Amino acid sequence: MKTVPIWLAAIWILAMACADRARAVENEDKQAQDAVAAFTKADPGLKKFLENAVGYAVFPDVTKGAIGIGAAHGAGSVYEKGKLVGTASLTQVTIGLALGGQSYAELIFFETQEALDSFKKSELAFSAQVSAVAAAEGASSNAKYQLGVAVFTLARGGLMYEASLGGQKFKFKPLAK
Secondary structure, three states, rough: OOOHHHHHHHHHHHHHHHHHHHHHHHHHHHHHHHHHHHHHHHOOHHHHHHHEEEEEEEEEEEEEEEEEEEEEEEEEEEEOOEEEEEEEEEEEEEEEEEEEEEEEEEEEOOOOOHHHHHHHHHOOOOOOOOOOEEEOOOOOOOOEEOOOOEEEEEEEEEEEEEEEEEEEEEEEOOOOO
């Protein structure tokens, strides 16, 4: 029985890990594209945002729960000029009158390169000043960029009663080159 040199085994393990990550990114990209398709089906007017934005981030599944204090988390994909450039995580904390749980998708458009660069530096955070628009037929026709971003949400399920204040923080991770 021949033994495999340790260096060869290490290279094989590294290659398998890289292939696994490539499959994971491909799967995340597909989920993101499916979510974008669901958004544009709910409101075809969002296509103009897709065509004109410098970039966008899509979080296909954000899960939120609250009993007074609420928290939400989701993972997503980030696109610049239509090309996948990285992944991101969304974390939200709220406080106030809130009870329940829900799942939703979130789509963030960046009007300017500066807004996208701020997001990519993980410097972008939303507070009460930036409000999300629920994606529905015609909702995008009145939507406007605020602070260089436009945010849309699409309910997936659950039930939530909420009258609270909070904010979202994002963490960007570029794709390996």
